[in-house]
Amino acid sequence: MTTTPVTRHAPPSDRTAWPLKPLYWLGLSLVLVLIWAACSGPLGLSWQMLQSPGNTGSWQVWWQLRVPRLALGLGVGMLLAGTGTAMQGLFRNPLADPTLLGMASGAGCAVALWIVLLDGTHSVLGLYGQFIAGFVGAFAVGLFVFSLGSARQGSAALFTLLLAGLAINTLAAAGGGLLAFLANDQQLRQLSLWGMGSLANALWPAVIGLWLAAPIALALLLRSRRDLDLLQLGDLTAHAAGLDIPRLRRRVILACALGVGVSVALAGIIGFIGLLIPHCLRLWLGPGHRLLMPASMLGGALLLLLADSLARSLATPAEIPVGLLTSLIGGPYFLWLLLRESPRC
């Protein structure tokens, strides 16, 4: 007997109009922040300055430094918040995040390994090698942590995940220390600048590389929205409701590894955006990923660009690494979250 083809009937909420207003607001804010960030910084730029024929210096600053930096911030912010949202949905846990679970430090360790042992940063090939190293590191950690987390339920899963993340972060820190010990002066400088998490390495070839990978990761995450919603019912019920769970897991882990891998390879470890943004937006928009996922992507880019503009302006002419700033905001927020969640753990 053959299977009767089934018309996929969209759930009722799919047929009603999307509550798009939040996305408009976030998009509009993002555009405004982009314009503001393009003009602010140690060297204030205006449209008139860029238009004046003799002022090629301003134009160069804008085109060679500001624009690629904004493009990098936009991509990394979207990827970090998008992957954070997906991880929280996949683990059904509001505390999951690529940094806490060790994915970012796994990618970081692999990139450091590439910089020091393979000395691969001197050519364009070296830059893409860095991307691949980041992807492999994040993917390996993602698979490991996920297999640990999915074998347990409820609070046991939460503790296992956090402990696994702690162990991986510690191991990666030790690995990073060892690599710093082995590195020469040039590599050491590169490692320490990159390791603090900064958008300062934004050069066009790197940014183009990021934007070749980012649409794939973002599209995979956006495609997973409905499936992530169904997964909230629990594995058994979600499967019976029509969800192909192994396919969803493969897709999300692949997208997260790609997103986190390229972000870390270029901008180092910028913590807490993946935790903070989905959490705040969930309070505003509810837990449905249909709206939460694109909103998180916009919100992540918004926060990172704001933080980067602050990082460039607060200690002029020096620059605070943006990863430091996001950790200063995100760390206390995470502690508050833990305190609030602890009775349920």
Place this chain on the structure above:
Amino acid sequence: MLSLESASLEGTPQLAPLSDHIHPGQLLAIVGPNGAGKSTLLGLLSGFRQPDHGRVCLEGQELALWSVAALAARRALVAQQERPAFAWPLRDLVALGAHCSDDGIGRTLQELELDTLATRSVLSLSGGELQRVMIARALCQLKGPQPGPRYLLLDEPTSALDIGQQQNLMRLLRRQTRCSNLAVICVLHDLNLASRFADRVWLMDRGCRIDAGSPADVLRAERLAPIYRAELDDITWDDEGSSLLAIRR
């Protein structure tokens, strides 16, 4: 028709080979002591687990060969309770995977006396309310326009319900089996509920189905006492010979 053809599982949990058919229009209760393999059997019937030997078929075709979407339109499952991690509004959670209109969802919520709670967060619901929400969601999943019988699998659906809600739910399920081309297969611990509402009962023990038949045939004190290791009495209470089971003090 949902059928088991010598389906069995090896290892832990184990399930001895089992062959039987479940027809629409039937309310089947699966009963047995803790660890008897009731939930495992439900996992097998839902297609979440594949049998190591034998086959589980829906309409003559093995469950593994159905696409997940096609299968979802024909059978739904309510697993033992797991509270969602995030604050879903009740109505949005019921709409997940639903194949019916907003009106259909509204009617189902009304039938399960949940309509007044529709905007509440599922995190603020009691265990019993959440259980009814998950059953409402499963019923909405089966309300698609595709033809053919439906199968609703429930794992201890009344474990957190008060007696009023137990009666309401079991009456609703029985009514649906009579008029909606639906079969309900539910794991029950309350033997008296099984006795009052089920058309058939499967009795499980240590991974084997040891008895199957009408409630009057299977749910007898002398039959159940050694399996549950409990001292039980039958209390016959009407002229038709209906009986209830009572635990001895």
